[in-house]
Amino acid sequence: MRHLSTSPSLSAAHRQHGLSLIELMVALVIGLIFAIAVLLVQSSLTKQNVEMSDVMQRDTQTRAALDLISRDLSNAGFMLGGAQSRCSVLLAYDSGIGGSQPFAQYPVSAASQPLTLPTSTPAGSTNYPSITPDPSAYGTKQQFTDMLFFTGATSALQTPGNGNPTAYVVQNSTTQAANGQGALKSSELPLASTAGLSVGDAALLRMPLNGKLVCFRVPIAAIGPSTSPSSTYISSSSSSLFPSTGYAPFNNQLIAAGALPPGGSLTNPNFVQSRLTDLGPQTSSNVQTVVYYIGQYANAGGGSYPVLVRAVLNAQTDMLVSPPVPVAAGVVSLQALFGVDESNSGSVTNYLTWPAVVSGKYTANVRSVLFALVTKSLQNDPGYTAPATIALPSPSLGPAQFTPYTVPTGTGGLPDYSHNHFSVIESEFAVRNQLWPH
Numbered sequence: 001m002r003h004l005s006t007s008p009s010l011s012a013a014h015r016q017h018g019l020s021l022i023e024l025m026v027a028l029v030i031g032l033i034f035a036i037a038v039l040l041v042q043s044s045l046t047k048q049n050v051e052m053s054d055v056m057q058r059d060t061q062t063r064a065a066l067d068l069i070s071r072d073l074s075n076a077g078f079m080l081g082g083a084q085s086r087c088s089v090l091l092a093y094d095s096g097i098g099g100s101q102p103f104a105q106y107p108v109s110a111a112s113q114p115l116t117l118p119t120s121t122p123a124g125s126t127n128y129p130s131i132t133p134d135p136s137a138y139g140t141k142q143q144f145t146d147m148l149f150f151t152g153a154t155s156a157l158q159t160p161g162n163g164n165p166t167a168y169v170v171q172n173s174t175t176q177a178a179n180g181q182g183a184l185k186s187s188e189l190p191l192a193s194t195a196g197l198s199v200g201d202a203a204l205l206r207m208p209l210n211g212k213l214v215c216f217r218v219p220i221a222a223i224g225p226s227t228s229p230s231s232t233y234i235s236s237s238s239s240s241l242f243p244s245t246g247y248a249p250f251n252n253q254l255i256a257a258g259a260l261p262p263g264g265s266l267t268n269p270n271f272v273q274s275r276l277t278d279l280g281p282q283t284s285s286n287v288q289t290v291v292y293y294i295g296q297y298a299n300a301g302g303g304s305y306p307v308l309v310r311a312v313l314n315a316q317t318d319m320l321v322s323p324p325v326p327v328a329a330g331v332v333s334l335q336a337l338f339g340v341d342e343s344n345s346g347s348v349t350n351y352l353t354w355p356a357v358v359s360g361k362y363t364a365n366v367r368s369v370l371f372a373l374v375t376k377s378l379q380n381d382p383g384y385t386a387p388a389t390i391a392l393p394s395p396s397l398g399p400a401q402f403t404p405y406t407v408p409t410g411t412g413g414l415p416d417y418s419h420n421h422f423s424v425i426e427s428e429f430a431v432r433n434q435l436w437p438h
Contacts (some may be wrong), residue, residue: 038213058375061328066371066427068327069148072290073369073429076150077107087206087215088364089257090151091250094318095240102250104257105217105289105315106363108431110146110336110354113293117212119390145333146354147293148369154286167275168193168206171197183271185246187237191276192233194223202282203234207274209259212364216250217316218242219282226245234276241282241317247271258361279316287315290305296335297326304415306332306376330375332417333405337395339368339428350398370395370428377421390422 077086090105170183171190183189189205197203197220205216219239225232236242242303243249247266254260279287291311308331311324339348340362348367357363372392392402410416 029036039434044328054344058328058330058378059425062331062373062375062425064262065328065373066425068310069292069371070427072150073431075154076431078150079387086213086364087204088212089218089253089259090204090215091253092217093241093243093249095317100126102252102253104363105149105151106366107150107152108338108366108369109149109151109279109363110338111149113147114144145294146326146336147291148334148336149289149291151289152287167206167277170271170274170276172272183246184248184266186235187242188233188235189218189271189276190233192232194234195233195405197223197278198281199223200281202279202284203288204279205274206277209254209270209271210261211216212257212259214254214259214384216247218276219316220278256358257363276340279425281312282316288321289313289315289318292334294331295324295326301374305329308373309335328373328375330378331373332376332422333372333374335372335374335392335402337370337398337400337402338362338366339370339395339397340365341367348397351395352398353400357399358366366431368428368430370426372426375423375425376417380419381421382418386418386420386422390424392424393426 007224039117086107086353091102092105099283152421168191199220199222201220203218203220207214207216208419218234219236219241220234221235221237221239221242222235237244237246251260251265254266255262255264260266289312293309293311295307295309297307299305304328307326308328309324310327312321313319315320336354337351338354338357340350340352340357340360341347342349342360342362342365346366351370352360352362357366374390374392386407390405390407392404405422407417407420409418409423410412
């Protein structure tokens, strides 16, 4: 008997199943949709990570900058160490300044930015200093921002001089006063002793005047016997850091500071019993002026970027101690209001701009500084449009208000920040040497 058998190839063909063209297309579409979804989620997560990193980087740098400002401010006004009475105003002179006029240095002060800046020597004004370095990357289009100045010793515990007496007392000089000279016009200060003083040192002359302690930056240009009855003296007139005509040119600054009445002037008797303190060599940087301002620094893309910059100057020679250092990227505005104690009550009674502080003669009554920093994101966000202005909260005391920041849109020579995110950080610090006078 013959047995019929099924063909193996025919049986395998019946058992094999494949995808039709429609099924294959559906599968591809589903896979494509899934891949696109994954890419969209990944793109969104990447964008969020970039934004979070941007915000964290800005906040970290800005808060670090505020810590640095706080440290510098804590030493502002300590001209002679923590045990000395503070100076209401420090008057200085520098022949390298345009116009060769005396200017005033305060423990804290501010000037509008931008200024007309020199390249290596300081600039000055009648009522407040505008001592600022001029790095090549400085921006000339900054809006609504201040340049802040803190002048004082690098440490509140600094002991001036090189083991010298704390103070040299200015003696009476009747002969020089009678012939119209004296300290006022000759810059010669008759002292009880000049032991320990050296030519080339910087000194601080502290003079009580109209209820204020006025200080003068006094370079020691010469030491020796004088023709006056006093056997010893120092002279400053041959220095580029002091007027050749003596102390008389400081009268306008003394009037502006409220240390002299309108139309008043220094006289030789004002110098008697004043105290002179040796600060050591002029090249020493123990007394510094720290400047904060907004600069523009080049980026890798061939453009520029706003940066908060810190520069340190030798307050005895007005020269840069070191090159300016960027401390926080993305800062587009730095503003300050000054808390003053108009009634000497021990607390802030009003907030004023710096010009108002000077015009009101409250420079010796500044108790705190209120800062506002406006920062922008480090990356553009094409899908976001910034508001036209960024509001800054202002204090309730006093008429002074922070100026809202106008976001530039690329016109008038300004950059285009219209697709950047912005944030505002405010902080207030006490001026320690003003808050707790000795």
